[in-house]
Amino acid sequence: MRNRIVMGSMHTGLEDSAEDVDALTAFLGERARGGAGLLVTGGFSPDRTGRLTPRGAQATPKLLAEHSRVTDAVHEAGGRIVLxxxxxxxYAFHPLAAAPSGGRSPITPFRARPLTRLGISRTIRAFARSAAAAADASYDGVEIMGSEGYLLNQFLAPRTNRRRDRYGRDAEGRRAVPLAIAHAVREALGPDRLLTYRISLLDLVEDGQTWDEVLALAAALEAIGVDVLSTGIGWHEARVPTIATSVPRGAFTDVTARLRAAVGVPVVASNRLHDPLLAEDVVARGDADLVSMARPLLADPELPHKLAEGRAAEVVPCIACNQACLDRVFVGERASCVVNPRAGHETDPALALVPASALQRRRVAVVGAGPAGLEAAISAARRGFVVTLFEAGEDIGGQFRYAARIPGKEDYAGAISSWRTRLLTHGVGVRLGTRPSADDLSGFDDVIVATGVRPRTLDLPGFDPAAERPAGSPQVVAYTDLLEGTAEAGDRVAVVGAGGIGVDVAEFLTAPSPSLALDTAAWKERWGVADPALSRGGVRPTAATETAPAPVAPSGRQVHILQRKDTKIGAGLGRTTGWVHRAELRHAGVIEHRGVVYERIDAEGLHVLEDGEARTLAVDTVVVCAGQVSERGLAEDLADLPNGPRVHVIGGADVAAELDAERAIRQAVETVAGM
Known part of the structure; x- marks a missing residue:
């Protein structure tokens, strides 16, 4: 390998069909050209039973015969790739699901049948056949997924292996199937191809593996001829977050270091290693031999080259939001990336930033330096246009500046820092503290209006923050003022609105200081992560769950969160992260109110109807998070200019129904690509 960076396995939705092989080739080829040393494909099942979905990826000889295009593209770029x-x-989402023991997982509606001994033998042979087919397609080797709660991990854990035969009576029996599969795959690959095994270090579920069992498995895999142990953390059903932005960076490298000290083959560290400086430190300390970066290479396929060339400040950082990658995959859609809409769509001409010729060079003004405006300005400069970015405030970032103040979302500040560097690198002229008029912009060829949104106000008695109110009435503030620091909240607070912003504000008001995302020990205590040598599965028996979070000291504030809808709080949050936020609110003692009707605010407090009954919340601060309104007055003024510039309205200025950075950034790139 040319470096120690592994692009970890990510299912993108491009693996399932031969029709998508060209798109998969473009996706992986771009990461190889960006400098990743070793690439790992998304998961391919060895048989129909093991498919993730009814039409999910399966490593059939017919499909893999098409994959020579994939491996050729990676090899031509100097990379290595394993299937x-x-x-x-x-975890299979179909009625053919089979497992060590019968039963249904918490994340699928289908009940798995128990594998018979004949079924186990067939599964072992299927893995071997698939490995041989991968070799025929010129893959450099194979990775066996033995982590994250999939089949082999299920065999290893008493939680899911209740067999009484030789495949489940004791720890040695539970290891039998994973070891038999590793042996069969090693034989099928021959001695010259790479065999990696994704080993679960912390199952993070009760009745998972002990540390001694993990080490015994690792030693046996090494003896069989596994070349690399790639570490996995947590099952999909675990009630402990492992890759969300609120998880401390490098939270699990301590157990990776313990494994590396016990084995004689290279070990790959994973989970929350987005920061290149941290990744370098992990290798330098000897905690691991290689570092897996999956989502970071979605965000920036050129990350390895930028590091090698001393351009780390230009890396487009992953913000670990999961919004466009994992959340998309879990509903059967193609994965992409909030900060890089081309990810997974490399062949889409609507996102291609083709350099403009000298005759096509245009003078472009971008108004508004939120995510949409920033991406539009950089994209236009990359095409060769002369770009000026105007921002009314004294700093760039827009809504990302507010997000970065939420405990657990510190990574958003890194995105702003990257945009700042890339504006300079690409020669964008930046004018802060400037609110141009339509006349000021008349000399440009194109104006991209990305002026964003303003908080919606409620037309109800007492809700206007600027209006005078009786003495003793609660202070009314917009979420923007609270997060800007121009307003403060008291000890009794009502948060009006329970969408993404309302939940963020409730966490901002109740989270401990410093943020648990910056204190690994405190975070582990909060979520019940234990020493796997002392607690099976690496969790305390009473570890945090969505219904019973682990106790820590409360913030001292009494916070109510209210919404008009009768659905659960934060119902619109992402599938992979929403439960984390709801658990945090419950832990902090936030009082939830659903299906409410707002009436008024007066000296007695906030008056609402809840379940048809009148209630008064005696609070001293009301934070309004009741949606947004587009700021598009400039676009309307520009439309009135005779022979004015072409006007493009993007982001929140275009649609403010719900803040959506993914849509805003994609719209920015599409707009510039079409100019």
């Missing part, structure tokens, strides 16, 4: 073999077990 991941993944049997879903009881």
């Amino acid at each position: 991941q073999l993944l049997h879903a077990g009881r």
Whole structure:
């Protein structure tokens, strides 16, 4: 390998069909050209039973015969690539699901049947056949997925292996199937191709593996001829977050270091290693031999080259939001990336930033330096246009500046820092503290209006923050003022609105200081992560769950969160992160009110109807998070200019129904690509 960076396995939705092989080739080829040393594909099942979905990826000889295009593209770019073999077990989302023991997982509606001994033998042979087919397609090797709660991990844990035969009576029996598969795959690959095994270091579920069992498995895999142990953390059903932005960076490298000290083959560290400086430190300390970066290479396929060239400040950082990658995959859609809409769509001409010729060079003004405006300005400069970015405030970032103040979302500040560097690198003229008029912009060829949104006010008695109110009435503030620091909240607070912003504000008001995302020990205590040598599965028996979070000291504030809808709080949050936020609110003692009707604010407090009954919340601060309104007055003024510039309205200025950075950034790139 040319470096120690592994692009970890990510299912993108491009693996499932031969029709998408060209798109998969473009996706992986771009990461190889960006400098990743070793690439791991998304998971391919060895048989129909193990598919993730009814039409999910399966490593059939017919499909893999098309993959020579994939491997050729990676090899031509100087990279190496292995195919991941993944049997879903009881996580399969179809009626053919099979597992060590019968039963249904918490994340699928289908009940898995128990594998018979004949079924186990067939599964072992299927892994071997798939490995041989991967070799025929010129893959450099195979990775066996033995982590994250999939089939092989299910065999290893008493939680899911209740067999009484030789495949489940004790720890040695539970290891039998994973070891038999590793042996069969090693034989099928021959001695010259790479065999990696994704090993679960912390199952993070009760009745998972002990540390001694993990080490015994690792030693046996090494003896069989596994070349690399790639570490995995947590099952998909675990009630402990492992890759969300609120997880401390490098939270699990301590157990990775313990594994590396016990084995004689290279070990790959994973999970929350987005920061290149941290990744470098992990290798330098000897905690791991290689570092897996999956989502960071979605965000920036050129990350390795930028590091090698001393351009780390230009890396487009992953903000670990999961919004466009994991959340998309879990509903059967193609994965992409909030900060890089081309990810997974490399062949889409609507996102291609083709350099403009000298005759096509245009003078472009971008108004508004939120995510949409920033991406539009950089994209236009990359095409060769002369770009000036105007921002009314004294700093760039827009809504990302507010997000970066939320405990657990510190990574958003890194995105702003990257935009700042890239504006300079690409020669964008930046005018802060400037609110141009339509006349000021008349000399430009194109004006991209990205002026964003303003908070919506409620037309109800007492809700206007600027209006005078009786003495003793609660202070009314917009969420923007609270997060800007121009307003403060008291000890009794009502948060009006329970969408993404309302939940963020409630966490801002109740989270401990310093943020748990910056204190690994405190974060582990909060979520019940334990020493796997002392607690099976690496969790305390009473570890945090969505219904019973682990106790820590409360913030001292009494916070109410209210919404008009009768759905659960934060219902619109992402599938992979929403439960984390709801658990945090419950832990902090936030009082939830659903299906309310707002009436008025007066000296007695906030008056609402809840379940048809009148209630008064005696609070001293009301924070309004009741949606946004587009700021598009400039676009209307520009439309009135005779022979004025072409006007493009993007981001929140275009649609403010719900803040959506993914849509805003994609719209910015599409707009510039079409100019």
